[in-house]
Amino acid sequence: MSKNAKIRDEARAITAKPPAVILCEPQLGENIGTAARAMANFGLVDLRIVNPRDGWPSEKARAAASRADHVIDHVQVFDSVEAAIADLQFVYATTARSREVPKPVRGPDEAAHKAVELGEKGGATGYLFGRERWGLNNEEVALADEIVTLPVDPDFASLNIAQAVLVCAYEWRKTAGSGALPFILSKDEHPPAKKDDVLRLFEHLESSLDNVNFFRPPERRPHMVRTLRNIFQKAELSAQEVRTLRGVIASLEKRETRPRKERSSSDDET
Amino acid sequence: MSKNAKIRDEARAITAKPPAVILCEPQLGENIGTAARAMANFGLVDLRIVNPRDGWPSEKARAAASRADHVIDHVQVFDSVEAAIADLQFVYATTARSREVPKPVRGPDEAAHKAVELGEKGGATGYLFGRERWGLNNEEVALADEIVTLPVDPDFASLNIAQAVLVCAYEWRKTAGSGALPFILSKDEHPPAKKDDVLRLFEHLESSLDNVNFFRPPERRPHMVRTLRNIFQKAELSAQEVRTLRGVIASLEKRETRPRKERSSSDDET
Numbered sequence: 083m084s085k086n087a088k089i090r091d092e093a094r095a096i097t098a099k100p101p102a103v104i105l106c107e108p109q110l111g112e113n114i115g116t117a118a119r120a121m122a123n124f125g126l127v128d129l130r131i132v133n134p135r136d137g138w139p140s141e142k143a144r145a146a147a148s149r150a151d152h153v154i155d156h157v158q159v160f161d162s163v164e165a166a167i168a169d170l171q172f173v174y175a176t177t178a179r180s181r182e183v184p185k186p187v188r189g190p191d192e193a194a195h196k197a198v199e200l201g202e203k204g205g206a207t208g209y210l211f212g213r214e215r216w217g218l219n220n221e222e223v224a225l226a227d228e229i230v231t232l233p234v235d236p237d238f239a240s241l242n243i244a245q246a247v248l249v250c251a252y253e254w255r256k257t258a259g260s261g262a263l264p265f266i267l268s269k270d271e272h273p274p275a276k277k278d279d280v281l282r283l284f285e286h287l288e289s290s291l292d293n294v295n296f297f298r299p300p301e302r303r304p305h306m307v308r309t310l311r312n313i314f315q316k317a318e319l320s321a322q323e324v325r326t327l328r329g330v331i332a333s334l335e336k337r338e339t340r341p342r343k344e345r346s347s348s349d350d351e352t
Numbered sequence: 353m354s355k356n357a358k359i360r361d362e363a364r365a366i367t368a369k370p371p372a373v374i375l376c377e378p379q380l381g382e383n384i385g386t387a388a389r390a391m392a393n394f395g396l397v398d399l400r401i402v403n404p405r406d407g408w409p410s411e412k413a414r415a416a417a418s419r420a421d422h423v424i425d426h427v428q429v430f431d432s433v434e435a436a437i438a439d440l441q442f443v444y445a446t447t448a449r450s451r452e453v454p455k456p457v458r459g460p461d462e463a464a465h466k467a468v469e470l471g472e473k474g475g476a477t478g479y480l481f482g483r484e485r486w487g488l489n490n491e492e493v494a495l496a497d498e499i500v501t502l503p504v505d506p507d508f509a510s511l512n513i514a515q516a517v518l519v520c521a522y523e524w525r526k527t528a529g530s531g532a533l534p535f536i537l538s539k540d541e542h543p544p545a546k547k548d549d550v551l552r553l554f555e556h557l558e559s560s561l562d563n564v565n566f567f568r569p570p571e572r573r574p575h576m577v578r579t580l581r582n583i584f585q586k587a588e589l590s591a592q593e594v595r596t597l598r599g600v601i602a603s604l605e606k607r608e609t610r611p612r613k614e615r616s617s618s619d620d621e622t
Binding site: 090093094096119120122123124125148149150178179180184185186187189191229231232233234235236237238239240241245248249252255256259261262263264265266267271272320 | 360363364366389390392393394395418419420448449450454455456457459461499501502503504505506507508509510511515518519522525526529531532533534535536537541542590
């Protein structure tokens, strides 16, 4: 639980109204359930299905939804796309192929921006997804405002409905939450070392190496010192890490002999 | 075929070397296959598995991969994460929860930028994913350079491996291809109307409405004219659309009686 306790409030605080997801004549209950699960991961809850082939409710859908019961329990069933989108103010139609419907075509990221913008003002938006086998027909696409398509490899475009829902939902939440992640690397727990401490680490290391004649020939010393310092600068050492490294150098200097699980052939550390 | 012929070359032209995907001790062949399919959609081809529970090859994986045989056929199997990432130069470890491993935490979009940057120079990168049940252990995370986590709703975080692969692969390709979509709305096919044609449409409409005393009271006319003009300005009419609307207005003006499938009660169009 302690690890989960570090979840950041920013990752929870979404104010925009999430979009509805409309599945047009889905054939497999499993796909409905997987779509519900994908939605729930990103905070979407309003799932609507039009003429599901195998009817509703669906035990296969509930099983595939895993813990997303709150989505499955509130699925609305409609007998037409028109009815399913009646209360929405902006609808995206997802298609994999170009259509003879002259609507703007957006990627999921661009679509998310408009959906979030409207959602921030309480507007009702939706993403419309087509049938497993052949997506949406042109009349259904025409009911929407704009088209969304994913930037797939055109030579291998075979996303299923739930995968398309996942990516659209991901982009929506990323935009709505300004990219807030559930957790980050906390600088409070790992404050960077002060430059003075880093410099003393360098001087410690360099004097140790001087003591063992590491810098040969002597004219190479400046270059190698810069190389070594750069390595540790890149590591962006925390204060704790500097202390750890100084302990490492001190131990090597003293050539302490400690019991080791697998002794190497000699203790030659010059 | 004509629809697919409009696929844009930009959507194919990825020059960055795609990242490897490493699955650590995957349990279900189905998940391996679904991950392979997700990869193929976004142009990733290098799938590596470490100690798959049910061994390899796997017919369940191949079946779940759908058409991604080119990925399944080239899966490499390793007995340790170290071996699986040995030739890679930058590795992301995906985790759902905070770890006691002080590494930078990135969203998939940010991670994609670095992976693409390295890949543009031919660098070998990889994304490491953990076990279905409990992901990666801290030692495995420590083998990676940075952590990737998805901006999920922390109160319902239940993405499976293949879904995490999908989102990371999507972001990679989106970045590598600069967001190029397989198709867009072609302005060549639907050139915007010239403002002169739009103005003549407005004047046609407004004179038709004057003829039927639409603007009542007269002092409301300027406001309503602005409202109507704004509606059609928002529609960003193409030249063809302007012509279509002018035909609509002309027909209504003449009150042509045409046979209609379902006649309304009267022809009252005043």
